[in-house]
Amino acid sequence: GENVEQHPSTLSVQEGDSAVIKCTYSDSASNYFPWYKQELGKGPQLIIDIRSNVGEKKDQRIAVTLNKTAKHFSLHITETQPEDSAVYFCAASTRVTGGGNKLTFGTGTQLKVEL
Amino acid sequence: EAQVTQNPRYLITVTGKKLTVTCSQNMNHEYMSWYRQDPGLGLRQIYYSMNVEVTDKGDVPEGYKVSRKEKRNFPLILESPSPNQTSLYFCASQGRDTEAFFGQGTRLTVV
Numbered sequence: 075g076e077n078v079e080q081h082p083s084t085l086s087v088q089e090g091d092s093a094v095i096k097c098t099y100s101d102s103a104s105n106y107f108p109w110y111k112q113e114l115g116k117g118p119q120l121i122i123d124i125r126s127n128v129g130e131k132k133d134q135r136i137a138v139t140l141n142k143t144a145k146h147f148s149l150h151i152t153e154t155q156p157e158d159s160a161v162y163f164c165a166a167s168t169r170v171t172g173g174g175n176k177l178t179f180g181t182g183t184q185l186k187v188e189l
Numbered sequence: 190e191a192q193v194t195q196n197p198r199y200l201i202t203v204t205g206k207k208l209t210v211t212c213s214q215n216m217n218h219e220y221m222s223w224y225r226q227d228p229g230l231g232l233r234q235i236y237y238s239m240n241v242e243v244t245d246k247g248d249v250p251e252g253y254k255v256s257r258k259e260k261r262n263f264p265l266i267l268e269s270p271s272p273n274q275t276s277l278y279f280c281a282s283q284g285r286d287t288e289a290f291f292g293q294g295t296r297l298t299v300v
Contacts, residue, residue, distance in 0.1 A: 170237075
């Protein structure tokens with residue numbers, strides 16, 4: 075099955091700096107790569123996603139890049155703010171028999187933005 | 190408003206006492222899943238369902254059961270909970286080729 079590795083497990087940056095989180099996946103059939111943000115006491119929420127036919131996607135201060143050949147994708151957050159502090163999860167999605175998409179998650183990155 | 194609702198949010202129980210965590214979604218999604226979240230291990234899929242009466246094991250199904258009698262509901266059943274099932278549980282709902290929506294989570298402690 076799919077295996078997703080995520081690094082680093084913790085990341086501390088100064089407000090205004092950039093943050094980068096990296097993930098690798100093992101199954102070349104994976105075709106959808108979402109990123110989720112989990113704030114304390116809440117469920118994960120989608121912040122950005124990318125499909126396998128695209129190399130890069132940007133949404134304001136957040137961008138995701140995908141290298142299908144190397145099987146890795148990254149989340150980039152620019153001009154970080156205290157409200158960016160949270161746990162971030164990457165995931166890779168593969169089709170399952172009968173329809174639907176199975177998400178396999180990375181182990182998470184605790185991002186702390188310091189004033 | 191698109192919503193996945195889990196209940197209860199917090200639960201403390203004793204070893205061996207059967208319990209059910211409910212999950213309901215209002216988006217008419219076919220695909221629903223249960224995950225457990227443990228420190229350093231991320232989110233691991235327990236069971237999933239592709240439609241009514243269609244369920245299958247995820248990556249860590251031992252000790253859990255599910256049912257899908259209606260499209261909107263997907264309860265998680267622990268017939269005989271053990272301390273190693275102490276965890277944070279999330280239900281998720283997903284349409285075909287759409288993002289997954291997660292519930293608020295259920296923090297379960299088994300003593």
